[in-house]
Amino acid sequence: MAAGCASHTAQIIDRDGAVVSTADILLEVEWSRTLDDISTARVLIAPDADCCASLSRVRSWRHKLAIYRDTAPVWEGPITAPEWTADGVDISAVDILGWLDRRVPHTDQAFVAHELTEIAAWLIDDGFAPDDPGHTVQIIGPSRIRGDRAYQVDVGQTGDHLRDLAATGIDYTALGSKIIILPEDHYARVGSLTDTDFSTPLVVAEDGLALATRWVIHGKDAVKGEAGGIHPYYGLLERVVEETSILDDISAQAAARSRLQASSPAPVFIDSQEATLAPDAGVDVAALVPGWCVDVTTTQTCRTISQSLKIATVKVKENSNGETVSLQLTPAGV
Incomplete structure (x- = not known):
């Protein structure tokens, strides 16, 4: 289903698998997918007489929130902050990584x-x-x-x-x-996007503060790894970090190479605040999973991008104004 063309429902599910309540009337829905971290979700439910009693029994960590987009499951995780008001029930949750x-x-x-x-x-x-x-x-x-x-x-x-x-x-x-x-070097593509696939003009940004041409990683005790050096274009920009979980030089060198790949050249990305997909964008929202890539071409700014970008974050919201789907895209390294 294309971006902006779907509707959501939700369920509250007990840890034993039983459905505590079905939330068919949602005033607001927000859910996300995040790379290398916990994602969150939130629903605002307008309870009717039948489900108000069941929603009163919702408890943090005992119950999980499951969200469906046009009946397809898209997000689930433990509830962390239910709130009951005269206007409805506001439920916040984290994904399974939150545990x-x-x-x-x-x-x-x-x-x-x-x-x-x-x-x-x-x-x-x-x-x-x-x-x-x-x-x-x-x-x-x-x-x-x-x-x-x-x-x-x-x-x-x-x-x-x-x-x-x-x-x-x-x-x-x-x-x-x-x-x-x-x-980290997984570059499978799940679609292609151009300027017309976004509902607002794209903002192309370069993160110069993230640029580094040489990385040094200090592990436990005397463990050390390094990668990079003087760059023929940028010169020398060095970063040092301590990773005490690393116990051998080979791992430290791999960590240094990984950080160098992400920071040189200066990362160029599409500003996540502006990258909202158009309703007729030619991409399957369910397939937008962090870690996969989309090929993006934009020619509407002075900084043209035509490259594969990795999906870092997907954010979906639905309220009385309809559905919006936003992406944070970062360099894929190829």
Whole structure:
């Protein structure tokens, strides 16, 4: 279904799988998909006499919000902030990754020269092992980066460990109850867009503050990796960070290369505040998953872009004015 042409419904679902309430009358709906972090959703429900009693029983973390776009499931996750007012019930939620910010490692584990996507899958599965809300993990492809990592029982939040791993060569995103892990250099395309596919003029921006031509990564103890140097065009711009979760030089070098790829040349992107799709945009909204790419051509500014851009964030809103779909697109690195 094209952007701007759909309507939404929602359900409140108990942790045992039973439907607590069906929200057919939605005054406002917002949901998103985010790369390498937790996404959020919100619905404002106008309860009728039949569902008001059931909505009074909604509780944070016990129940999850499930959102459907023209009957197709597009988002779900635990409710974190229900509010009851005279005008309706306002429910905010986070996606399934939100649970991992409330989980810790449950077993001691040391990885030596191990594929990073498999380490990520272990973190997720271990985090959910004692009390699984119902998750699956899908690895799209190997990162081709192997490294050493060690985790200790009850040390650090699992979500933080996963974000640290994403800084060294992998990506991940939540799609319903599924957590997708993919290599950072995954460039599969899900569509093409031009100026006419956006409802407002695009803003092309260059993030010069993110530019770096040399990265140095310090891991635990004396572990160190570096990538880049003096750039023939930009000169020398150096960045140093500490990643104590990295235990070997090879992983540190891979992390440095990953950061260099994302920061040199200066990232050029389409401003997320302006990248709202037109109602007749030739792209399937359900297929807009962070980590995949769209080919974008824009010629309406002095800075022409014709390249593959990676989807970083998808935001969908529906209210009395209709539906809007916005994208944050970042350089794909190819």
